[in-house]
Amino acid sequence: xxxxxxxxxxxxxxxPSGLLPGRVTELxxxxxxxxxxxGEVTAVLKGAFYHxxxxxxxxxxxxxxxxxxxxxxxxxxxVTLLPRRSxxxxxxxxxxxxxxxxxxxxxxxxxxxxxxxILSSLNNDFNFSRIMRYLTQARQSGGQPVVIxxxxxxxPNYSLSLAEITQSIPxxxxxxxxxxxxxxxxxxxxxxxxxxxxxxxxxxGVGKSSLLNVLMEQEVMKVQEIRKVDSRGRHTTTHRQLxxxxxxxxxxxxxxxxxxxxxxxDEGIRAGFTDVEQRFSQCRxxxxxxxxxxxxxxxxxxxxxxxxxxxxxxxISQQQENSFVQDKSSYLINKRSRNNTTALSNRETKKKExxxxxYKT
Ligand SMILES: Nc1nc2c(ncn2[C@@H]2O[C@H](COP(=O)(O)OP(=O)(O)OP(=O)(O)O)[C@@H](O)[C@H]2O)c(=O)[nH]1
Ligand SMILES: [Zn+2]
Numbered sequence: 198x199x200x201x202x203x204x205x206x207x208x209x210x211x212x213p214s215g216l217l218p219g220r221v222t223e224l225x226x227x228x229x230x231x232x233x234x235x236g237e238v239t240a241v242l243k244g245a246f247y248h249x250x251x252x253x254x255x256x257x258x259x260x261x262x263x264x265x266x267x268x269x270x271x272x273x274x275x276v277t278l279l280p281r282r283s284x285x286x287x288x289x290x291x292x293x294x295x296x297x298x299x300x301x302x303x304x305x306x307x308x309x310x311x312x313x314x315i316l317s318s319l320n321n322d323f324n325f326s327r328i329m330r331y332l333t334q335a336r337q338s339g340g341q342p343v344v345i346x347x348x349x350x351x352x353p354n355y356s357l358s359l360a361e362i363t364q365s366i367p368x369x370x371x372x373x374x375x376x377x378x379x380x381x382x383x384x385x386x387x388x389x390x391x392x393x394x395x396x397x398x399x400x401x402g403v404g405k406s407s408l409l410n411v412l413m414e415q416e417v418m419k420v421q422e423i424r425k426v427d428s429r430g431r432h433t434t435t436h437r438q439l440x441x442x443x444x445x446x447x448x449x450x451x452x453x454x455x456x457x458x459x460x461x462x463d464e465g466i467r468a469g470f471t472d473v474e475q476r477f478s479q480c481r482x483x484x485x486x487x488x489x490x491x492x493x494x495x496x497x498x499x500x501x502x503x504x505x506x507x508x509x510x511x512x513i514s515q516q517q518e519n520s521f522v523q524d525k526s527s528y529l530i531n532k533r534s535r536n537n538t539t540a541l542s543n544r545e546t547k548k549k550e551x552x553x554x555x556y557k558t
Contacts, residue, residue, distance in 0.1 A: 306453025
């Protein structure tokens with residue numbers, strides 16, 4: 198019989214009689230997959246959850262430990278949510294998908310993790326202040342933050358970024374890795390201990406799926422080729438939400454956790470660029486786009502060297518990131534429709550091929 202300790206269970210008191218402890222490994226609509234010492238079971242929530250819960254935060258999520266009434270011939274019944282030692286939540290104002298709760302305030306998207314891997318790419322998307330903001334989020338979650346700088350293989354001079362971060366946050370471990378070459382992978386071993394749980398926090402495209410694949414030591418997710426324009430990638434999600442690695446450590450990867458990577462508070466960015474923005478008032482046109490307009494203070498400053506071009510480029514990329522963050526919901530919708538379009542065009546191609554073949558015969 199499997200011991201639930203394998204899944205990070207630390208309760209020493211035996212559960213009330215008739216109840217079986219377990220850990221939620223997957224959640225689809227209102228059906229839960231729960232790992233127990235009697236194996237993996239499917240379960241639903243006891244009605245009292247719907248009647249008594251004030252907020253969605255009181256509902257179990259992936260990573261939660263629960264007590265359930267085991268049912269051999271059908272769905273088991275989750276009766277108790279055990280206290281969480283760490284959690285990530287997001288605000289959910291929509292209320293739908295949870296028709297039973299009218300005022301949805303907080304939705305927990307992952308619970309009971311030990312480490313928060315803050316992923317940031319060492320490519321041209323590298324952004325120090327973003328890492329600091331993730332760090333704040335991670336510290337509030339109750340997990341221990343670990344900064345992972347990804348794609349070290351395409352950043353030959355990454356030691357500078359590495360040193361900058363290490364010096365600013367001496368109390369947080371920082372590792373530079375490459376999922377493609379395996380560089381630095383061994384540095385992660387101390388976190389991959391049996392019973393420990395990890396979550397990933399980071400922008401879309403930083404390499405979360407790729408790292409997960411490396412840790413799984415097999416391809417579980419289709420990593421799609423990066424889109425050149427914005428250094429972001431995307432992937433197709435057809436996988437579990439709590440993974441057991443060969444090492445005995447676990448990784449939680451829920452759609453909600455992925456979205457959290459986009460809920461990247463945007464305040465604090467603009468403050469860092471007053472030297473750039475104060476020039477805007479000196480452009481001839483109020484709506485100057487600083488591209489080719491006459492008497493543009495920015496273009497002039499770049500030309501005479503009083504504003505460094507790199508500084509301006511940094512400003513532009515942060516602005517793009519801002520609109521990306523503010524627009525995260527439409528980003529996600531676009532992402533979905535992009536995927537649909539791909540699926541559609543694949544289908545179209547198939548159809549055409551079939552037709553072609555039909556002509557042939
Ligand atoms: N050169 C290099 N590219 C990498 C590395 N890791 C990931 N990539 C590339 O970066 C792109 C995005 O990687 P993913 O693993 O899909 O990123 P993600 O964070 O899961 O992205 P989302 O699913 O959108 O959240 C892909 O094209 C990967 O091949 C790495 O170590 N080196
Ligand atoms: Zn201008």
